Amino acid sequence: MKLSLRPEVAKNYKSYSQKVRIISEKWFEENMYCPACPSNFLQHTPPNEKVVDF
DSSP states (O other): OOOOOOGGGGTTOOSHHHHHHHHHHHHHHHHOOOTTSSOSSOOOOOTTOOOOOO
């Protein structure tokens, strides 16, 4: 697991809150996994998805 973030993924955003969201979502997508299933990666959900649980 890489602990560093990639700020370049948010270069097209101006708002700091949007930048933080994009950077953290990308990090999570690349580094986390589902502890309740055999999958080694997560799938990105559509924007504004209400709830996703393990």
